[in-house]
Amino acid sequence: MLTYMEVHLYYTLPVVALLMLLLRPFHSAQDRLKYLFLCGMAFSTAAPWDNYIVYHRAWWYCPKCVTMVIGYVPLEEYMFFIIMTLLTVSFTNLVMRWHLPTFFLKSTLSPFQSLCVRLLPMAAFLTIGVKAWFAAIPDTPLFYGACILWYVCPVLALLWFGASEYICRRWKGVIFSIMVPTIYLCWVDKVAISAGTWHISERTTTRKMVVANLPVEECLFFLMINVVLVFATCAMDRAHAILHFYRRGSAKMQTLQQQSSFFATMLDLTKAFCLSDQMLDDQPLDDLCTTWNILKAGSASFYTASAVFPSNARQDLCILYGFCRATDDLADNEAVPVEKRKQQLDLVRDFVNDLFTQKSNCATDIDWTPYMDLPEDCLASFRCFVRLRHVLQVDAILELLDGYLLDLKRQPVRDEKGLIRYSECVASSVGEMCTRILVNSNSEMAGKMNQSTLSWTVDRARDMGLVLQFTNIARDIVTDSQQLNRCYLPMTWLSKVEIDSIKNGRARQLGDDRLKELALRLVNTADGINLRARRGIDKLPSDCQGGVRAACAVYCAIGQALKNNDGYPMRAHVKGLKRAWIALQSVYDMNFSSVSSSN
Numbered sequence: 001m002l003t004y005m006e007v008h009l010y011y012t013l014p015v016v017a018l019l020m021l022l023l024r025p026f027h028s029a030q031d032r033l034k035y036l037f038l039c040g041m042a043f044s045t046a047a048p049w050d051n052y053i054v055y056h057r058a059w060w061y062c063p064k065c066v067t068m069v070i071g072y073v074p075l076e077e078y079m080f081f082i083i084m085t086l087l088t089v090s091f092t093n094l095v096m097r098w099h100l101p102t103f104f105l106k107s108t109l110s111p112f113q114s115l116c117v118r119l120l121p122m123a124a125f126l127t128i129g130v131k132a133w134f135a136a137i138p139d140t141p142l143f144y145g146a147c148i149l150w151y152v153c154p155v156l157a158l159l160w161f162g163a164s165e166y167i168c169r170r171w172k173g174v175i176f177s178i179m180v181p182t183i184y185l186c187w188v189d190k191v192a193i194s195a196g197t198w199h200i201s202e203r204t205t206t207r208k209m210v211v212a213n214l215p216v217e218e219c220l221f222f223l224m225i226n227v228v229l230v231f232a233t234c235a236m237d238r239a240h241a242i243l244h245f246y247r248r249g250s251a252k253m254q255t256l257q258q259q260s261s262f263f264a265t266m267l268d269l270t271k272a273f274c275l276s277d278q279m280l281d282d283q284p285l286d287d288l289c290t291t292w293n294i295l296k297a298g299s300a301s302f303y304t305a306s307a308v309f310p311s312n313a314r315q316d317l318c319i320l321y322g323f324c325r326a327t328d329d330l331a332d333n334e335a336v337p338v339e340k341r342k343q344q345l346d347l348v349r350d351f352v353n354d355l356f357t358q359k360s361n362c363a364t365d366i367d368w369t370p371y372m373d374l375p376e377d378c379l380a381s382f383r384c385f386v387r388l389r390h391v392l393q394v395d396a397i398l399e400l401l402d403g404y405l406l407d408l409k410r411q412p413v414r415d416e417k418g419l420i421r422y423s424e425c426v427a428s429s430v431g432e433m434c435t436r437i438l439v440n441s442n443s444e445m446a447g448k449m450n451q452s453t454l455s456w457t458v459d460r461a462r463d464m465g466l467v468l469q470f471t472n473i474a475r476d477i478v479t480d481s482q483q484l485n486r487c488y489l490p491m492t493w494l495s496k497v498e499i500d501s502i503k504n505g506r507a508r509q510l511g512d513d514r515l516k517e518l519a520l521r522l523v524n525t526a527d528g529i530n531l532r533a534r535r536g537i538d539k540l541p542s543d544c545q546g547g548v549r550a551a552c553a554v555y556c557a558i559g560q561a562l563k564n565n566d567g568y569p570m571r572a573h574v575k576g577l578k579r580a581w582i583a584l585q586s587v588y589d590m591n592f593s594s595v596s597s598s599n
Ligand SMILES: CC(C)=CCC/C(C)=C/CC/C(C)=C/CC/C(C)=C/[C@@H]1[C@@H](COP(=O)(O)OP(=O)(O)O)[C@]1(C)CC/C=C(\C)CC/C=C(\C)CCC=C(C)C
Pocket: 295, 298, 299, 300, 301, 302, 303, 305, 306, 317, 318, 320, 321, 324, 325, 328, 426, 427, 428, 430, 431, 432, 434, 435, 457, 458, 460, 461, 464, 465, 468, 469, 472, 533, 534, 536, 537, 540, 548, 551
């Protein structure tokens, strides 16, 4: 005999536990709200529906297989409403989390097409629901199947109203998220029916079997409930993405929005849910796409690591990266005369000062006329960057621009102090900005972290910036010499001949051993600072710690590659699979590798 509680202990709860363990480092406040709301909706609607079905003897339970009955339904069945919701929603989260929801907001249909895609299936769902309601006559073969349809179809019509195009654009993930839990739960159902734990009445079903001991109505039940759960998860992801991406207003309003109550959040999500894709402004979506491509093309390390951040944080870090990369490329573009590049950097500085002079974080509130001379992808990243206005502080951005100017003026790095000063400008400033983004991205932390903790954490992030910059310089000694005629090593570390060789593009003349000695001196210094810097990660929001650990570990794996001579001295490289493995190790805090590639 197999009791219902054993079905949970052996078949359902272990799967939920495994999924929750896999998702533990990624769980955000947004995910917790999803679980809470969808479990609540599932329980409050399934309880009465289930009692009605069992009252009409559509199925029954072996009395010895259940602990207690509440109404007409055993306790284990009430547990199942929650367990099935957690199983399917967590599996959907695991499948969907690797792509930003924002990228699936843009409508590619004409308004008429969009209306048809939205309304025709809704009409079909409602028609089926009404017909099923009248077909659900107790003690008839269609009763159970019809009850399933009048229960789910109105909900599907509502979900389709709010997320139809989004669901269609994510159809692969949607189908996979529906089918895997459905097939698994059908199998569990077959095992339980075969063991006599419960019995499906022949009087209220068509007696058609998918396989032995598995009525077609049972498959229909699991399939339709999972369609509802996956559609609902998509609808909430879409609503959250709209709220985060189109959120406007003052810093205070933003912080208040993030700290708002469950009901205020649900009200905002409902408003976002009711917005059709046609109502959304496309320009910001196009700009985000451009910025995303800057990250994808700009840094394999940061692009890989970005995948393990929660979507809000990942999106804002991508925007910050796009701004940093676009402006760094402006300063580094040797095809443009130095004076022109200085003018362009001055324009960027004007843009930043403009941005922090006005109060809005909305790109349409800025007069872009003075900046039209800048490259289009630069402008796109700037329009995206405007939304971070209330998150960042102007000093760190201006500090970064100061670092670019040092580069542009080809300011020599005279000694270690000069190296630290330059690195603080171009990398510590970035670490500070990343930290403010991560703290802001977490609604439980935004505006609540006390100033001394935030200040200490920012200092550790600034240290981490040094770690990554030193690693970057150690890796690029030869390429910076050959491509930029630049030497970022402290001149006090080098002889005059070595300085001339590097500055004239002939760094290889130092010999591989000497180059490796210099590189490792930087990497070892970076490892030392890392021991201090990484303590700051523990102060970040829990759902971002894995991501930061991954970003820094993936980057610092370059240092390990240098030690292992992987590709040295041209440009130490960490292969894609290795980067992904390091990212996953970091996320689950399983540091199997050595210090320099882990944090
Ligand atoms: C996961 C993710 C998307 C993070 C984004 C990080 C980000 C915004 C990076 C911007 C990098 C950038 C282009 C800065 C301009 C100046 C510059 C070139 C700096 C050097 C970066 C290398 O970037 P690149 O695109 O060349 O990358 P590749 O080498 O080609 O792979 C630097 C080496 C500096 C990078 C410094 C940071 C990213 C700061 C690190 C600190 C944190 C993430 C904060 C950690 C927080 C705590 C509390 C420890």
